[in-house]
Amino acid sequence: MREGITVTDAITKNGAGRYLCPLCLNWFTDLDDLSLEHAPPASIGGRHTAVTCRDCNSRSGHTVDAELRRAETLYEFGSRSMTKPMSATAHYGDVEQRSEIIFGPEGLSIAGVAKQNHPDTAAAVTEVLQAAAGSKDWSMTLSLRTPDFRKAAIAWLRAAYLVAFATLGYLYVLLGELEPVREQIRDPDAEILSRYCLVTSSSAAERRIVSVKEPHDLASVAVLVGSRAILLPSPTAPGTYERLAALDPWPPPGERTLSGEVAAWPTRPAYALDRIALLK
Ligand SMILES: [Zn+2]
Known part of the structure; x- marks a missing residue:
């Protein structure tokens, strides 16, 4: 959290020693308003990944994360x-x-x-x-009760967003293309994003982040959990969701391999883009 404050104090003018919640983009002074988040949720083996505000943390647990647990149980x-x-x-x-x-x-x-x-x-x-x-x-x-698979997918989107935040930092989540992702996370009942989840050829135990270069149509930040890939906007190739929207058919057919730069799964925030910017 302290590192987060140092970063936002350096890259924005608004921080003044406060912490910026990466999900709601509200500033917080009081530590009691903040909490550690697991990504993916602890119920499916996630670990502490980022600090968010208590409001953002507790809102998810009761809605989308519960459906994710149900969907995973049904898969098992x-x-x-x-x-x-x-x-x-x-x-x-x-x-x-x-x-x-x-x-x-x-x-x-x-x-x-x-x-x-x-x-x-x-x-x-x-x-x-x-x-x-x-x-x-x-x-x-x-x-068996049918899980709400849409909400379960939004739980994955939320987890992927937090993992990408921990890896790339504030300059990444403050990109304009990340706003619809936050809107979708805030309002799981609204249909804001429809194409962000893919099945790939990765093996079940893998967890990693790929800055996808190939295939170009899928250029994105892909958060991979087993064979599931959650596609977030690319910081270097703008228009990720427009490109996905133009694909026909969706999902693209055949065995999919996403290639590009690979980052390890974060165990704590690394703020990679922020650090690069601050070194310049
Ligand atoms: Zn928040």
């Missing part, structure tokens, strides 16, 4: 790699039971949640299962 269900249970409703014939499920390498585990069901439900489920024992013609249904 599909790839049989769940580590935490998810809520589901199990139907055994006519008997319905609110349950928690885990689908991992060991198999599928379904457990009724006593507090969320009628006291007689467990016995009714046992009865159905006993009657079905040995039968080859038997089925049950699991109903």
Whole structure:
């Protein structure tokens, strides 16, 4: 935070010893109004990346980050790699039971949640299962709540913005092309950006930032988490979102490899563009 203040005091005239929240661009004097942000959210393995104001930090947790956790859990269900249970409703014939499920390498585990069901439900489920024992013609249904995938994508956009801020600094986020990104983060229900997420050929464990030069159509700052790339405006090739809007079809077909300068995932703000400017 102190480094952030030093940087903004040097590159702007408005700081006067205050901290500029990279998300809402409000100035803060009181440390109690600020907090450390995880990017991506802690619930999906993110680490402290940047300092934002408490308002910006808490607003996201309740809306988009919760949908991101749900979307990730569903993905883990599909790839049989769940580590935490998810809520589901199990139907055994006519008997319905609110349950928690885990689908991992060991198999599928379904457990009724006593507090969320009628006291007689467990016995009714046992009865159905006993009657079905040995039968080859038997089925049950699991109903899962569908995550809001749009909001989950905005949680990724928010995480990518914070990672790019930590890497490149204030001169980057103060570029005009970053304003619609902040607007979209502030108002997840509005449709401000539609093309900013891509699937690439990167492997699952990778986390890095690429200043994409090739393909030129995709010139951008790409924040890569596994095979997912979140595309943010390029500081050197203006008009990133106009270029993406002109692509037909979207997403571009085929295996995608984004190449350009690579930066490591930040563990603390590096303010790279600010430092370069201050050295001049
Ligand atoms: Zn803020």
